Amino acid sequence: MSPSRAKEGALLAFLLSLLLPALGLAQTHLTVGSKKFTESFVLGEIARGLLQKQGYKVTHKQGMGATLILWGALKGGSIDVYPEYTGTIEQEILKSKDHLSSEQMRAALSKEGIGMTDELGFNNTYTLVMEADKAKALGITKISDLKAHQDLPCGPTIEFLGRKDGWKPLMAKYGIAMQSAKGIEHKLGYTALESGSIAVKDAYSTDADIETKHLTSLKDDLGFFPKYRAVYLYRLGIPAKAVKALNSIAGTIDEPEMIKLNAAAESSKNYVAAANQYFEEHKGVGVKSVEATNVWSELLAQAGQHLILVGVSLALAVLFGIPLGIRAAKPGAVSAVILGATGLIQTVPSLALFAILVPWLGTEPRTAVLALFLYSLLPIVRNTATGLSGIAPSLRESAAALGLDARARLFKVELPLASPTILAGIKVSAVINVGTATIAAFIGAGGLGQSIQTGLALSDKALILRGGIAAAVLALIVQLLFEGVDRLLIPKGLRLPPAP
Amino acid sequence: MIELKGISKQYGEAFAVSPLDLTIPSGQTTALIGPSGCGKSTLLRIIAGLIPPTSGEVVIDGTAVTPQNALEVRRRIGYVIQDGGLFPHLTAEQNVALMARHIGMPAADIDARISELSELTRFPADGLARYPAELSGGQRQRVSLMRALMLKPSSLLLDEPLGALDPMVRSGLQGDLKEIFKALGQTVVLVTHDMGEAGYLGDKIVLLREGSLVQQGSLEDFQIRPADLFVTQFMTAQRSLVAL
Numbered sequence: 001m002s003p004s005r006a007k008e009g010a011l012l013a014f015l016l017s018l019l020l021p022a023l024g025l026a027q028t029h030l031t032v033g034s035k036k037f038t039e040s041f042v043l044g045e046i047a048r049g050l051l052q053k054q055g056y057k058v059t060h061k062q063g064m065g066a067t068l069i070l071w072g073a074l075k076g077g078s079i080d081v082y083p084e085y086t087g088t089i090e091q092e093i094l095k096s097k098d099h100l101s102s103e104q105m106r107a108a109l110s111k112e113g114i115g116m117t118d119e120l121g122f123n124n125t126y127t128l129v130m131e132a133d134k135a136k137a138l139g140i141t142k143i144s145d146l147k148a149h150q151d152l153p154c155g156p157t158i159e160f161l162g163r164k165d166g167w168k169p170l171m172a173k174y175g176i177a178m179q180s181a182k183g184i185e186h187k188l189g190y191t192a193l194e195s196g197s198i199a200v201k202d203a204y205s206t207d208a209d210i211e212t213k214h215l216t217s218l219k220d221d222l223g224f225f226p227k228y229r230a231v232y233l234y235r236l237g238i239p240a241k242a243v244k245a246l247n248s249i250a251g252t253i254d255e256p257e258m259i260k261l262n263a264a265a266e267s268s269k270n271y272v273a274a275a276n277q278y279f280e281e282h283k284g285v286g287v288k289s290v291e292a293t294n295v296w297s298e299l300l301a302q303a304g305q306h307l308i309l310v311g312v313s314l315a316l317a318v319l320f321g322i323p324l325g326i327r328a329a330k331p332g333a334v335s336a337v338i339l340g341a342t343g344l345i346q347t348v349p350s351l352a353l354f355a356i357l358v359p360w361l362g363t364e365p366r367t368a369v370l371a372l373f374l375y376s377l378l379p380i381v382r383n384t385a386t387g388l389s390g391i392a393p394s395l396r397e398s399a400a401a402l403g404l405d406a407r408a409r410l411f412k413v414e415l416p417l418a419s420p421t422i423l424a425g426i427k428v429s430a431v432i433n434v435g436t437a438t439i440a441a442f443i444g445a446g447g448l449g450q451s452i453q454t455g456l457a458l459s460d461k462a463l464i465l466r467g468g469i470a471a472a473v474l475a476l477i478v479q480l481l482f483e484g485v486d487r488l489l490i491p492k493g494l495r496l497p498p499a500p
Numbered sequence: 501m502i503e504l505k506g507i508s509k510q511y512g513e514a515f516a517v518s519p520l521d522l523t524i525p526s527g528q529t530t531a532l533i534g535p536s537g538c539g540k541s542t543l544l545r546i547i548a549g550l551i552p553p554t555s556g557e558v559v560i561d562g563t564a565v566t567p568q569n570a571l572e573v574r575r576r577i578g579y580v581i582q583d584g585g586l587f588p589h590l591t592a593e594q595n596v597a598l599m600a601r602h603i604g605m606p607a608a609d610i611d612a613r614i615s616e617l618s619e620l621t622r623f624p625a626d627g628l629a630r631y632p633a634e635l636s637g638g639q640r641q642r643v644s645l646m647r648a649l650m651l652k653p654s655s656l657l658l659d660e661p662l663g664a665l666d667p668m669v670r671s672g673l674q675g676d677l678k679e680i681f682k683a684l685g686q687t688v689v690l691v692t693h694d695m696g697e698a699g700y701l702g703d704k705i706v707l708l709r710e711g712s713l714v715q716q717g718s719l720e721d722f723q724i725r726p727a728d729l730f731v732t733q734f735m736t737a738q739r740s741l742v743a744l
Binding site for chain 1: 545548550571572574575577579581582583585586587588589590591598599602631632633634647
């Protein structure tokens with residue numbers, strides 16, 4: 001290994017060890033996570049209010065995703081608290097076949113370094129819902145009644161389709177085989193119910209829509225669904241004072257109240273207001289109000305995360321992409337493999353690439369960084385190779401004739417000559433990266449995609465636009481920044497008009 | 501002295517240069533001439549060690565050129581190509597001093613050598629800070645010549661150095677080149693397709709055709725004692741061009 005290689009390696013190790021952990025927020029303040037539905041948002045805001053009251057600086061990462069993403073983030077330390085349900089803990093997290101008591105759950109969770117508060121009160125179990133009129137006409141009141149109507153089109157949510165306490169085991173328990181059951185996003189499912197394109201879907205028993213859309217909840221007459229009592233899961237590392245604050249609202253929210261809070265949050269898209277409504281009615285908890293989140297500071301924080309994701313991945317891509325491109329500029333099989341492989345990565349849809357990487361690396365910013373790094377490679381590798389092989393033969397010959405060795409030819413002649421093309425590749429990667437990084441929010445890595453993602457989950461158009469416009473503006477800024485870098489790095493002689 | 505012993509260059513089945521022997525005398529200017537595709541440029545590249553011959557060897561001042569010492573040999577040879585081959589990202593001065601800086605020549609020596617060369621090649625000193633794109637064709641060739649001469653090479657190879665220039669600039673530079681060659685007193689090999697230029701600059705002329713050596717000697721030899729009909733035809737064609 002040459003000294004400069006060793007230096008590169010050391011630099012890389014430095015980047016990885018220092019920058020990546022820094023992406024997860026430092027321990028000076030607490031981070032609350034939530035899943036992608038209204039109730040989780042409201043409970044997240046309530047937790048934020050409780051912790052703020054204790055003097056902590058609290059961030060709420062809204063709508064990070066499904067159970068496994070939140071659980072991964074909690075274990076990985078990128079969030080400290082999130083609302084969860086006992087049934088989900090039992091089935092999905094601890095993968096237990098038997099019913100567990102609270103003590104058993106606490107014992108099992110503590111082995112993972114996670115704690116569980118007392119139950120908040122309500123039971124938000126899964127249920128199947130139908131339009132009330134339709135159910136009445138068909139005489140369906142309980143799940144076993146579906147046996148006589150197996151031709152009804154069903155639209156279970158995608159998560160429910162795959163759950164161990166979800167669609168398939170439920171159908172097996174009741175001995176029902178519905179002819180059509182296609183996965184559909186939760187909110188869209190309600191629209192599909194209204195339009196009649198599906199007749200049955202799963203819902204949470206505290207969903208505001210059950211009331212507002214006049215739906216009937218089918219009785220679980222065989223008692224399939226476990227209890228889904230809301231609790232907060234927290235990292236055992238957080239201060240005892242914080243745990244005490246979370247526990248202080250145990251048993252204070254019943255089902256009708258949760259439905260009411262959910263309905264309020266859904267109509268206003270204001271989760272802070274819904275949390276404040278709770279604190280207003282429970283003065284005993286002692287929280288006056290949750291500090292409203294400042295839209296601009298939130299947007300700025302997301303833009304910051306976004307830039308870190310883009311910056312780190314781009315830096316790595318430059319570090320690896322240019323040497324690969326230099327190798328790929330030489331004719332032969334190795335070059336074909338390099339260009340082929342980087343090209344192949346580019347064809348993998350971004351969401352799929354993120355999904356492929358999650359099982360290995362978890363739902364951490366580093367996963368997003370790796371995915372973005374892989375995406376950034378192709379333009380950089382290809383442009384480096386193109387730039388180098390496009391150098392006029394007479395210039396290559398002149399460099400060789402001078403007696404410069406291969407290394408000096410590369411660094412003093414070839415790379416400077418190829419620099420406009422290489423920088424163009426880096427610019428393309430950077431701009432594409434700003435766009436692709438919005439997908440990072442889908443695996444809980446933050447950034448401006450967070451707003452888009454949350455907006456999608458709650459059909460909040462303003463939020464979607466806010467994230468989308470900010471990402472577009474950021475892409476423009478990055479583009480302008482690189483125009484400046486061009487001026488700085490491309491030798492003046494190459495920016496002059498062609499010779500007379 | 502440069503000796504070519506049984507040198508040939510084959511691309512697939514075709515011979516760019518058929519096996520030939522040639523001695524290039526020291527301290528003189530030898531002009532390689534011939535119609536396009538005769539192998540004169542290929543031969544020059546072989547001498548410069550830029551491409552390996554298919555057979556035979558090049559011996560420069562008693563040392564045979566091998567792939568191992570090619571880099572070393574190239575540093576003792578100055579090489580100028582048609583469009584100058586100047587690096588566009590470097591100024592004239594940086595082009596000239598590139599190799600000297602690479603091998604760590606002291607800055608003072610570099611400056612002294614450059615001012616010496618700019619006088620020799622009659623390149624204005626205020627042009628040194630300019631980029632190739634800011635220089636005229638003739639100026640670029642002067643810089644290219646300075647670059648080739650920077651490390652005091654034992655021989656100088658030029659591949660159609662005036663080929664890309666317009667006639668006025670060309671004839672001016674021709675005169676300068678003759679003086680420079682004379683002042684240097686070095687072994688010079690010049691590739692050209694112009695018999696007038698070969699005769700004016702060259703002490704010895706070597707005529708090639710389709711990779712083979714047809715005749716070598718002085719301009720007078722070619723005029724009075726052409727080796728065959730091709731030589732006569734080549735001379736006639738060149739003369740009619742001049743007459744036009």
